[in-house]
Amino acid sequence: MNEKQEKISVVIPTYNRRDSITNCLRSVLNQSYQNLEVIVVDDGSTDGTEEIFRDFPDSRVIYHRYESNQGANHARNVGIRMASGNIIAFQDSDDEWMPEKLEEESEYLIENKKDLVFCGMNRIENGTTTYHPLRDFDETGDAVDQLLYGNLISTQTIVVRREVALDIMFDENLRRFQDWDFVIHTAVKGYKIGYIKKPLVNSVVMDDSISSRVTNTAGEKIYEKYKSWYDKYPLSKAHQLRMMAHACAVDGDSEKAGIFLRESLHTKFSFSILVRMIANHMGLWGRSGKK
Numbered sequence: 001m002n003e004k005q006e007k008i009s010v011v012i013p014t015y016n017r018r019d020s021i022t023n024c025l026r027s028v029l030n031q032s033y034q035n036l037e038v039i040v041v042d043d044g045s046t047d048g049t050e051e052i053f054r055d056f057p058d059s060r061v062i063y064h065r066y067e068s069n070q071g072a073n074h075a076r077n078v079g080i081r082m083a084s085g086n087i088i089a090f091q092d093s094d095d096e097w098m099p100e101k102l103e104e105e106s107e108y109l110i111e112n113k114k115d116l117v118f119c120g121m122n123r124i125e126n127g128t129t130t131y132h133p134l135r136d137f138d139e140t141g142d143a144v145d146q147l148l149y150g151n152l153i154s155t156q157t158i159v160v161r162r163e164v165a166l167d168i169m170f171d172e173n174l175r176r177f178q179d180w181d182f183v184i185h186t187a188v189k190g191y192k193i194g195y196i197k198k199p200l201v202n203s204v205v206m207d208d209s210i211s212s213r214v215t216n217t218a219g220e221k222i223y224e225k226y227k228s229w230y231d232k233y234p235l236s237k238a239h240q241l242r243m244m245a246h247a248c249a250v251d252g253d254s255e256k257a258g259i260f261l262r263e264s265l266h267t268k269f270s271f272s273i274l275v276r277m278i279a280n281h282m283g284l285w286g287r288s289g290k291k
Contacts, residue, residue: 005035006086006110008102008159011079013072014093015043018052021093028091029058033102036060039082040093041075044068073170073178076155080165089159094204097156101200105159108194115191116160116183118153121201132203137195143187148229148236150243151180157201158183164191171225176218184226219244238267 010028014021021040028038038058042049042065053063064082080088087106091097101119109117118137123130133152137143146152155178160168168185170178187193223230223240230237241264248257 005033006106007035007037007084008033008087008089008106009079009083009085009162010036010038010089010091010102011076011083012038012040012091012093013043013075013079014040014045014049015069015072015075016045016047016049017093018045018047018049021049022052023096024091024093025061027096027099029060030099031097031102032100033106036102037062037083037085039064039079041079041082042066043070043072043075071172071175073172073174076170076178077172080162080169083162083165086162087159088162088165090155092156092203095156096202098200098202102159104196104198104200108196109159109161112194113192114194115164116158116186117194117196118157118159118183119196119200120198121154121157121203122199123203123205125205131199136197137193139194142233143193144184144229145233145236147180147184147187148226148233149239151177153179153183154201154203155179155182156203160186174218174221177222181222181225184222184229188226188229219247234267238264241267 012021012024012028017024025038025040028036038061040053040061040063042063044065044067050063050065053061056063062082064078076090079090087109089102089105105117105119108114121132123132132154135150135152137146137152158179164186167189168182171181171185174181183193219240223244230240241260245257245260245264248254248260
């Protein structure tokens, strides 16, 4: 990396994560890339989180708190507007980064003239570690199609140019899939996306109270928001409809599941789409970026 580093603004929304945010901050401040500002946006915590930031020993950390809980997406958007760095990264208050994360991603973003870069991550749940994304992203392929097909990206794996983040922003009406929405929006606006196939993030799955119904509704909102784009990509459309049908069936809404399933079966495919569908199931569609 060039000695003259671009400043990176790291935005961390937090809500009642006093017990985990210290490890999160340590993983950010111990990055090999040191030209940072860290913007912690406290979304109305009631567990004493603010006490950690009184006389915090690192001047790169900026703590911003508001009294009422307005959601993580609102907090991220506040952080984006506060950011002074030319590159913005996002971290969650209960996850940790590998020390080289920001250095590798910012270098890849700049050298390859990308607007957004994401990396792989280790998803840790009940003592089991799984690499994500489960499907590769092909930088030479159609980014919109690949992203509509399914979510590949988690917020804490992203670095993005500041002007792009200000143009996109997080949808504050979504309680789930805000990361998926953010990158789809980035792709449909024509910005260039890069992928480093390497786990530079450890994400610990926390038990939360958001129901499956919220998740299902968020998936349906994504479909409706980008329906005109889904209509251009029948394979991705049929796949998303099947996922929505499955989610509704698991949630006990068999009527709605049937509607989505019938719509997926009525999606028309060209011969080339059918060939690609077969290739996808054989693992031939979607080669990765940097390894």
